[in-house]
Amino acid sequence: MTILLPVPDDWQAQARAARISTAGLLTHLGLTPADFPAGVIADPDFPVMVPPHFLAQIRPRDPADPLLLQVLALGQEARPQPGRLTDPLEEADYRAAPGLLRKYRSRALLIASGACAIHCRYCFRRHSDYGATMLTRAREAEALVAIAADPAIEEVILSGGDPLSLPDARLDALVTAIAAIPHIATLRLHSRTLVAIPSRVTEALLQLIASTRLSVVIVLHSNHAHELSADVAAAMARLRAAGATLLNQSVLLAGINDDAATIAAHCRRLFACGVLPYYMHLTDPVAGAAHYDVDEPRARAIDAELRAMLAGYLVPRFVREVPGRDSKTPLAAL
Structure with a gap:
């Protein structure tokens, strides 16, 4: 029933x-x-x-x-899953300050929150000890000082958990502090909450996006066209009207979106919502999620089929995150 x-x-x-x-x-x-x-x-x-x-x-x-x-x-x-890890991207090696990860030369990532509106079973941070790693009010100053001390950093990425699990006032205070660092030009937020709870797009959030001097990029995390309801589409329209650039990243998941027709339908729906497909991630070897893996030959075949089906701007870049590399690795280079 x-x-x-x-x-x-x-x-x-x-x-x-x-x-x-x-x-x-x-x-x-x-x-x-x-x-x-x-x-x-x-x-x-x-x-x-x-x-x-x-x-x-x-x-x-x-x-x-x-x-x-x-x-x-x-x-x-x-079930036993040999070779699976609790920190598959070796993020502990990149901690530059409390709540701050430095993986890439021109970007800094803040673990802004340990909370997320939805628990995706394939999440590469599903085993994270957020109490020890996330940004808190007490730790914020140290992380921001570290960012301010490095003029090579042009972009600050808010991740988690999900940064949009933060209340509007807390998010506003954090963004204001980031915008006060002169060499930061871009603020990027990665969020699954916008698909899970589209009403998270509040007037206060829109005002924050519209008023900051920073260029705001929001990376939606959606894996399937069925996630993009009319309410999600309306929320995306409001974010775009406030001045945000909208991208999407997906994860290639066995039995969920591991065929070209499903991904093509998703990419078309994203574009109709004003969101540009960005990345298609191959799964990370996180413990407990091996049943989601799609092997590289299958991924290459899907990628090739998509390129024949869609205009180039609708085809997400197939990538894998390899620990120790200074950018995501394209599927063709694996």
Whole structure:
């Protein structure tokens, strides 16, 4: 039996309502553990989080729904997975100050929050100790001093978790402090929240984007056209009107978006929403997520097919993040 739940209008209420048990998620969708060959995990270490808006986009009674398979804790997570890591990108090696990662010459990344509106089961930071690594008010000054001391840094990237899990006032204060550093020209925010809770686009957020001297780039994280509801499209239009440049990054996921037709439909839908496809990431070797992997030969075949189907500006760049390299590595160079 499917249980219909109301979708709160307030984004913070949606975030609070995101915590749901595996059993509760299946009951809501009219499914049972027996619908999944490997079963499900009843109480995973990485909790199931699905905001009501995202949940409303999942097809009931469909165990193969591509949105459901991104958030449901499947039994494969508990199986032995040799060679899988809890820090697959070796981010501990790049910490330049509390909450600050320096992977790239001209960019600095701030772990602005440890919270996220939705828990994607393939997340490369699913094992992160955010209490030790994220930016806090007490640590902020040290991170900003480090950025200010290096004029090679032109862009500050807010990541997490999800930076848009921060309240508007806290986000405004952080962005204002970043904008006070003269050599920073661009602010980039990476967010899955905008797909999971499009009502996160508040008037205060729009005012922040419109008023900062920084060029604002927002990188949406969407993997499938079904995630891009009318509410998400409306939120993207408001962000663009405020002056933000909108890009999207996806992850290539087995059984979810690992065919050219599905990706092409997604790219067309993104463009209709005013969002330009940017990256298609191959999965990282994070512990618990091996069942999402798509091998490189398959990825190359999909990439080639997409190039024959779409205009070049609609084809995302297929890449893998390789620890120690000073940029993402194109699939062709792997």
